[in-house]
Amino acid sequence: MEQSTAASRPWLLLLCLAVAATGGVLQARAQLDSKGFISVDCGLPGKASYVDGGTKLSYVSDAGFIDDTAGANQNISGQYIRPQLSRRYHDVRSFPDGTRNCYTLRSLVSGRKYLVRAAFLYGDYDGLGRLPVFDLHLGVNYWQTVNVSTPGFEVTAEAIVVVPDDFVQVCLVNTGAGTPFISALELRPLKMKFYPQVNLMQGLVLDVRLNLGPADLTDIVRYPEDPHDRVWIPWADPKEWMEISTTKQVDSEYDDFEVPTAVMQTAVTPLNASMKLEITWDPVPQPHDLSPGYFIIMHFSELQLLPSNALREFDININGVRLSEAIRLVYLGVGVIFNEKPYQDGNYNISIKATANSTLPPILNALELFSIMSMTNFGTDSRDVSAMTTIKTKYHVEKNWMGDPCAPKTMAWEKLMCSYDTGIPPRIRSVNLSSSGLNGDISPSFADLKALQHLDLSNNNLTGTILDTLSQLPLLKILDLSGNQLSGSIPSGILKRIQDGSLNLRYDNNSNLCTNANSCRPAKMKSKLPIYVGAPIVIIVVIVSVALTLFCLLRRKTPGLMKNSVKPQNETRNDGDTSLGLETRRFTYNEIERITNNLQQVLGKGGFGYVYDGFLEDGTQVAVKIRSESSNQGDKEFLAEVQILTRIHHKNLVSLIGFCKDGVHMALVYEFMSEGTLQDHIEETEMQDA
Known part of the structure; x- marks a missing residue:
């Protein structure tokens, strides 16, 4: 490092000149309240707690800070x-399962500064030696590597951080080198x-x-001496240093670090004025x-x-670079020096040496x-974290959902997908809880995942209704609720999203779910084809016979009927064909695709083609029969069927709402009935008679 005036600028010299009266003792400052402390004995069973004999702080079990199923309580060897x-x-809590296991410390103040400390003593708790x-991670950031070198040796990790939220997580990460x-x-x-x-x-x-220079090298200073x-670990070296101390109160009123009096009342100094204090260390590389x-x-x-003819004045050098001007201290005053920018070198040497004028x-205290x-x-x-935590708790999710849902990427929760945009926190964009054994209703917290694009809750045991608040997720494209026990109707907000093509809803295999809010009732049988009956079969046969006879008479008396009854195929109409007195609606094929959500859900298949489930703009459910390429029915036969179904109305026949003749595309749009198909009723009758 180069010697320069600039090199000293990162260092602040805070030499507080508050002087205590000679021989006087200042009033001891009141201790801070311990409110806000969290003290957890990891591995303490149940809801047990105790008061520590040294600090008089209360320690509690870790049961309320980690998942019930995470890890196992163990006792160290006697x-x-x-x-x-x-x-x-x-005692300890060990984590043989899962890559990451996390404690969550809650009820913090967002943006506040905290000291977080974790302690470890192996003690051969597992008998494996x-x-x-x-x-060790703090939230989503690497903290340090815990390396237990001796079974009975205590290892401590301490960090000082500003927490961004009202909680912080401490995570233990298995790197494959032991539990x-x-x-x-x-x-x-x-x-x-x-x-x-x-x-x-x-x-x-x-x-x-x-804590330099204490008389008792076993005397650790912590709470309550440090509020x-x-x-503060005691340290002295009689071969190199001399210890000095006082029983007088050190004036720390202006000390921005509030070092406890018990620490500042002791210090070390070289054995003579010509010597210097030296502290050296080599940095430990981290992975x-x-x-x-x-x-x-x-x-x-x-x-x-000090007498009037005595002077204590010294310089501080780090790796040979002088830091600040020469330092003089005031009796029982306090001072602190620290660097504002970090040093990065291969090794370090702190040298504190008296100046030429010093006696x-x-x-150093x-x-x-x-x-x-x-x-x-x-x-x-x-x-998103809050929403997923609520969802995890509600459904007792047994997946290893520990720590942050999305970060680090390599530890993102199973069955989640996240978006990672530079400069902003990750967002959850996909949740796949298919076949996860979910019970109860759909959690409202899903609607709090505002970046969600894909939600799969299929093949569970979900009950209750579909939440309309899910329609308010602006990016949601796929909502799969199939294979559950949902009931009620599809909410209007969801229907609107389906109709405008922004949402793909999958809801099949929910036997109690009905899709028309105006006529919602439990379905007796699954709906498959667009022709449904509720009367004896013989009535249908008679009506069909009458319809065929009428059709034949119309063809004889009005030869040009089929030719003029329908507008040209390249014309789009939504108001029925009034030229022939027809009140049915004509759809374009684009409208057919929108109504059926791009032909998503098949109700059944007949000789004409497949039948699809659909919804009109007002939420009315319809059945759409689309002619297949293999159908033998030509344009004339199709238009004839439209004429017949338009003119014939009966309470036991499904009503024709409209048709599509758009180029090669032909389709019939029927009223949706929830009582099942003719074949369903025949099979049901046969089963009852058997």
């Missing part, structure tokens, strides 16, 4: 339980002025937080970041009341070292 071991390490290695497990999970709210390097796009991962429950950037935060306080060696945590991966749109 040989690793020692008197000083915190109770939260006595296999030390695992696995990844992930966890002992404890803690979350602590922080003040926004703390750790200014942290923002929505960048978090900090703690490497070490040191924010940061854990997702081989050269992580580092932030260094150093805390200072002058603990000795006393340098001093505490040090925090962090690596950068990228938070640039977007999680799924929070509205």
